[in-house]
Amino acid sequence: MIKKKMTHAVLLSCKKASALIDKKSVLELSWIERTQLHWHTSICDGCRFYEKQSVILNNVLLHHLRLSENETFAIVQNQELKEKIATKL
Amino acid sequence: MSLTTEKTDANTMLHDWVNQYSDALYSWALHKTSDKETAEDLVQETFLAATRAFNKFENKSNAKTWLLSILNNKIIDHYRKQFRNPLVRATSQIEKNASDLLDNFFNEYGEWTQEQRPQEWKEEENLLDNSVFNQTLAGCMKKLPSNWFSALQMKYMEEKSGELICQELQITPTNFWQILHRSKLQLRKCLEINWFAR
Numbered sequence: 001m002i003k004k005k006m007t008h009a010v011l012l013s014c015k016k017a018s019a020l021i022d023k024k025s026v027l028e029l030s031w032i033e034r035t036q037l038h039w040h041t042s043i044c045d046g047c048r049f050y051e052k053q054s055v056i057l058n059n060v061l062l063h064h065l066r067l068s069e070n071e072t073f074a075i076v077q078n079q080e081l082k083e084k085i086a087t088k089l
Numbered sequence: 090m091s092l093t094t095e096k097t098d099a100n101t102m103l104h105d106w107v108n109q110y111s112d113a114l115y116s117w118a119l120h121k122t123s124d125k126e127t128a129e130d131l132v133q134e135t136f137l138a139a140t141r142a143f144n145k146f147e148n149k150s151n152a153k154t155w156l157l158s159i160l161n162n163k164i165i166d167h168y169r170k171q172f173r174n175p176l177v178r179a180t181s182q183i184e185k186n187a188s189d190l191l192d193n194f195f196n197e198y199g200e201w202t203q204e205q206r207p208q209e210w211k212e213e214e215n216l217l218d219n220s221v222f223n224q225t226l227a228g229c230m231k232k233l234p235s236n237w238f239s240a241l242q243m244k245y246m247e248e249k250s251g252e253l254i255c256q257e258l259q260i261t262p263t264n265f266w267q268i269l270h271r272s273k274l275q276l277r278k279c280l281e282i283n284w285f286a287r
Binding site for chain 1: 100103104107108111112119121132133136140194199207209210223242247251262265266267273274276277280
């Protein structure tokens with residue numbers, strides 16, 4: 001158990017490593033954070049998948065939440081709204 | 090051209106825009122907010138703002154693009170308010186539950202628990218444009234506490250630095266990335282169960 005704690009102090013726990021992986025897409029990591037994360041993911045499959053999937057999540061969220069120029073989405077008609085706005089102009 | 094003719098011209102044009110684009114604007118607002126009433130309000134505000142700013146519109150640019158950019162700003166404002174809404178925050182017992190839930194992800198040593206350890210996802214082509222996948226994603230997002238949902242909207246809707254978003258929200262960067270981290274932990278798991286491990 002003590003050995004485990006010491007290892008985590010140097011190589012990070014998965015809880016800490018996964019947090020740094022997501023922190024990275026908001027803020028720049030410090031040198032020591034980057035190094036520790038690199039060591040951790042080189043020995044931990046779970047966090048390596050998490051890192052890869054965090055990037056996939058960024059991409060799908062960007063695509064889903066941002067409107068691109070030529071995007072076509074299902075048009076919902078709302079005649080009532082149209083008339084309501086016309087009277088207010 | 091006299092001032093009155095100019096005004097009438099503008100008015101005719103705005104009415105044309107309402108006819109041509111209000112359904113498209115409404116559909117986008119509905120996609121973004123999943124709420125009929127909110128979406129209608131946002132589209133109305135968009136046209137009112139367009140009326141006020143009409144002389145800033147240059148005929149060269151595309152009217153629909155211009156209106157959509159106004160609408161997008163309105164949507165971001167909406168989520169900013171949602172995020173700050175003290176009622177939403179105070180009643181978010183859900184958020185407390187969600188944070189308890191995070192303890193399920195890791196054991197006492199901070200290692201992934203057996204059932205939460207991320208599995209490899211098989212790669213799929215055209216995932217981004219797959220409408221069934223996007224529905225699954227939307228479903229997973231709806232399960233998040235409402236101010237986490239707002240935080241995701243603000244992070245991904247526009248190209249803004251994390252620092253700037255935090256300034257506008259008056260929260261610390263640490264607070265912000267931790268909210269995003271928890272949201273992504275949950276989204277990842279939800280997508281794994283409902284999509285990647287089907």
